Amino acid sequence: MNWRACPLGSGAMTLFVVTLVAGCGRPPATPANPVGDLVKASASSPATHEGRRLFASYCAPCHGDEGRGDGQNASRLSPRPTDLTAVMRSRPPSEVRTVVESGTAAVGRSPLCPPRVRNVGPAGVDALLAHLRTLPRD
Amino acid sequence: MAVGSRVTPPPVPIRAFVAFAALSLALVVVVGWAIVQERGREWRRIESAFDRVAREHADAGTEPRDRGVQQIWLPDLGRADRCITCHRGIDDPALASAPQPHRAHPGQWLTTHPPDSFGCTTCHGGQGEATTWRGAAHEPIANWPVPMRHGPLLEAGCGTCHRERRPRGAPVLAEGRERIARAGCAGCHQIPGFDGDDVQAPRLDSVGFKARGGWLRRYLAKPSVLPGARMPDFRLTAREVDALDGFLRAQRAVAPLVDTAVDWSRADAERGRELFARARCVTCHRVDERGGTLGPDLSHVGSRVTREWLWSYLIDPFRDQPETLMPRFTWTRDEARDIASYLLETLVDPEAPGDAANAARSVNAVSEGRALFVKRGCAGCHKLSGIGDVPRIGPSLAGAGERAVEAADFGGRHVEPSIANWLYLKIKAPESVTPASAMPTYTMTEAERLSVVVALLSLPRRDPPAGHITRDGTPVQRPPQGRVGEIFTRYRCLSCHEWQGGGGRFSTVSLDRIGSQLRPEYLAEYLQRPVAVRVGLDVRMPRMNLTDEEAREIVDYARRVLIDDRLETWTPPPGDKARDGKTLYDRLGCSGCHGIAGNGGYVGPDLTGVARRLQPAWMTAWLAEPRKWKPDTVHPDYGLSREQADSLTVFLLTLTGGAGAR
DSSP, rough: OOOOOHHHHHHHHHHHHHHHHHHHHSOOOBBBHHHHHHHHHHHOOOOOOHHHHHHIIIIIIHHHSSSSOOOTTGOOSSSSOOOHHHHHSSSSSHHHHHHHHGGGGGGGGGSSSSOHHHHHHHHHHHHHHHHTSSSSOO | OOOOOOOOOOOOOHHHHHHHHHHHHHHHHHHHHHHHHTTTTTHHHHHHHHHHHHTGGGGTTTTOOOOOOOOEGGGGGGGOOGGGGTTTTTGGGTTTSTTSSSOOOOOTTHSSHHHHHHHHHHHOOOOOTSSSTTTTTOOOOOOOOOOOOOOOGGHHHHHHHHHHSSOOTTTHHHHHHOOOOOHTTTTTTTTOOOOOOOOOOOOOHHHHHHTTTTTHHHHOOOOGGGGTSOOOOOOHHHHHHHHHHHHTTTOOSSSSOOOOOOOOOOOOHHHHHHHHHTTTTGGGGGGGSSSOSSSSSTGGGGGGBBBHHHHHHOOOHHHHHHHHOOOOOOOOOOHHHHHHHHHHHOOTTOOOOOGGOOOOHHHHHHHHHHHHHHHHTTGGGGTTTTTOOOEEEEEEEETTOOOOOOOOOTTTBBBBBOOOHHHHHHOOOHHHHTTOOOOOOOOHHHHHHHHHHHHHHHOSSSOOOOGGGGGOOOOOOOOOOOOHHHHHHHHHHHHHHEEEEEEEESSSSSSHHHHHBOOOHHHHHHHSSSSOOOTTTTTOOOOOOHHHHHHHHHHHHHHSSSOOOGSSSOOOOOOOOHHHHHHHHTTTTTTTTTTETTTEESSSSOOOTHHBHHHHHHHHHHHOOHHHHHOOOOOOOOOOHHHHHHHHHHHHHTTTOOOOOO
């Protein structure tokens, strides 16, 4: 029997082939990996839990939660606390590190921002700097 | 005679020659293939690459290494780790910036955890015996229970040995453990390290007197109607809510105190508001999103509790809740009436249904509710005498971190099979993994959920040797005895203050050495009229109106017992150091945080009159080594010498101003 002569058969064959091609062409769905995604997300954002925590306890009282220099204690200080969002744009990273480690006095400014390296350790300084880099910039 | 005939061997068939040749060739091919394979092994390629990297860093002083497969064998830990076969530069500081896998280990971790004693997989997980990237379980592999831990999951490795509630240097693990404790997971599950934890959920013996009609139904159906509620959502059906509500409202063991002399028609809510403010109730209770979280949120307390119960509770909280963290304040009956009327009239929920919503309860509901109370594990957190101690309803979580993945049921979901994923899904939506799960749903952010997963992953199937395990010191649960013990119990000092490794962490002040830190006259005054020295803090000591006798007892006890021998003597330095001290005070920028007579910041304690507040030996000791006394202090550690600390102390002793003591 010439199958070309049978429209039903040719239709069925076409459908079969299309289904087969479509089935092979679609890659198997990758399984969900919720914890893996969270771990990846935490690796891609440099702001760690630790950086946030240290910033909140050591910096935010004067510099404010977002680092804009508007913390609870800011009005009591002269000179006023620096707007860290601006500092991160204008100052070299090495200077920012020096201030976090050894205080503002170490770069020839007022002593009101104290040294922190003994409190938080070298890893804590790194975490703080990573957090500073994530502060909003406008 | 026949000449010995020679037996001619039959001719060797040509087929045999061919077969022999083929086999020989095959042997040569196989041996050659084996040699090529062996030469081309992954670790050998890395070894050669390492030689190149080491040459490039030679001027930084890298050490030559042995060749071949390297192994750290640690029978006590049950490990044979060959990771250093590829990570050959792991302990070589010269390779700090080399490409992976040759790079040195970051940080100082190997100083405290030398690989020769700890191996690699003890902390990192993975399959230590493998010498291929895949085989070492850098990524999950089938049938290997502990894949390598990356990112925050690595902290689970810390937790297998470090059993402290808040291990230092592992913030995610620490948060996860805190969260497990606070969520009351140990009420239903046996979790190593959490036995004996008290969740501080209210005792329900007399809740029938306490709850306003309709409140329990709303709360049971949706616990989040109480802001900051610690109770999770049990996904109860309307019928179950009715049954539990009926059962709970029938709990009427101890009737509230009644005083017919209290004239409610003369209640003064305005005076109640003032008393509420003066006693600093918001130190522990939140009202309209401000205040502490040690006690329940009071924003809508007027819609939750009855007047009779509230008045009785204010007079004597221990009558209904013997284990409460709340002190028994010294309020008169009329003061309690006024505070109650302030709370009941002002702090109400506009959306709460009226008392009419209180449906009649049937006997059926009570017995059904009782069965539910047991079945859903309510008794794991809430004490109820009629129920008593019932076994935990959930499975033990011992060894949860190394459970076989094959046993984990993902409820038909298409999920990467790992224990971490299973724990995560179970916490996020228990019924999605186990449809009939009795486990309630906790409201958590993704980060919080991850922290709990990390803490659970730190529960190993087999404990490391005892010598490797570190724990918190065993807290002394016993408060002081005798009269001082009574005062401590009544005012619940240890709800907030740290005490010999136990007590609370709500206050920043530990009582362990308070007698060596504060001057007795100041302590006496502070106990009766607590005036915050750190004005920037919301958390302030409540004003509990101690009597003279009570204050005297505590001061006497502090001077005799709550002392630290290291702080008992201080010799003033020779010469007049006050000027040096003042110069140092200015040079260090102390005024950024500390105020003196109105000048300076208010992050740290006000120093006006500090000479009348603190003992000099404590001042010096603190200034020289603040982190020795309080590792997480925000006080800057300037690394001052003893001489500098002494000079500062001499200067501080000149600050005798009167304002600071109040």
